[in-house]
Amino acid sequence: MQPRSVCVVDLLAAIADERHRVADLLDSLTPAQLDMMSLCSRWTVKQVAGHLVAAVDTPPRALPPLVLRSGLNLHRANIRLAVRAAERPAGEMAATLRERANHPVKPPVVGLRGQLTDLQVHGQDIRRPLGLPHGLRLDRLHASLDFLTGGRAIGFTPRRRVADLRFESTDLDWSWGTGAVVAGPAEALMMAMTGRAVVLGELDGPGVRLLRDRLRP
Known part of the structure; x- marks a missing residue:
């Protein structure tokens, strides 16, 4: 592979800021916009946001039984978490993202860069169908x-x-x-x-x- 340039980012600060940006975005959307289909599979805009909320608001002890109920399918369990989180009012979801913006989620293998990428990609899954500029750094x-x-x-x-x-x-x-x-x-x-x-x-x-x-x- 060809050499790449080096870029140093404060990942924890970037992740916290992107959570705040998603929270601000949620607060700006109408009910009709929240119900629009996103770019992510068959999820609505609000369900994509629910996935990001679930990542910081699901107690670790709740995951094993949910995975079992999902037939040991992590993807299916993730969908259930997102849909469940999206049942909450959008304002409550935004408040949770702000309150837990500095929550140190570090998924195995993908680490902090994976967490940052998840936020940036899903933020675009929301913004693009709504015709909103991304404002990503x-x-x-x-x-x-x-x-x-x-x-x-x-x-x-x-x-x-x-x-x-x-x-x-x-x-x-x-x-x-x-x-x-x-x-x-x-x-x-x-x-x-x-x-x-x-x-x-x-x-x-x-x-x-x-x-x-x-x-x-």
């Missing part, structure tokens, strides 16, 4: 691109999806990989790597066609 996007191509992005980016492609950001000093080029803004690269085909029209290069094929169901 380039240094944080840099950290997420490093994470998604660093071999530890389990559950985010299958290695086959990015294999034999070279990704080049057009708005920051970042590139990775060898092969057909996929170029575009860092935010669009992040969303494409995590399976959001809707952003492919914002990318350029001979590798886009191959990436499109890999994102088909």
Whole structure:
């Protein structure tokens, strides 16, 4: 792989700030906007927010029985947590995100960079369908691109999806990989790597066609 530039981010501070940003976003949305479909599977905007709330508000002791009731399927358990959290009023969800903004969640394997990436990607799952600007910081996007191509992005980016492609950001000093080029803004690269085909029209290069094929169901 080609060498990449180095970017240092205070991950804990960045995670806390992104939780505050999601809370502010929730407070700004109407009931109709909360009920709109997001970019994330079959979740509504509010259910995506519920996933982010559940990450900081679910007691560890509650997870094992929920996983058992979900047939030992972690993905199914995660969906149940998100849907349950989304049953609460949006204002209450926003307050929880603010109160627990500094909650030190560090998932195994994916770590803090995975937590930051989860917040940034799901924030865009909400903002993009609503036509809202992302306002994401380039240094944080840099950290997420490093994470998604660093071999530890389990559950985010299958290695086959990015294999034999070279990704080049057009708005920051970042590139990775060898092969057909996929170029575009860092935010669009992040969303494409995590399976959001809707952003492919914002990318350029001979590798886009191959990436499109890999994102088909």
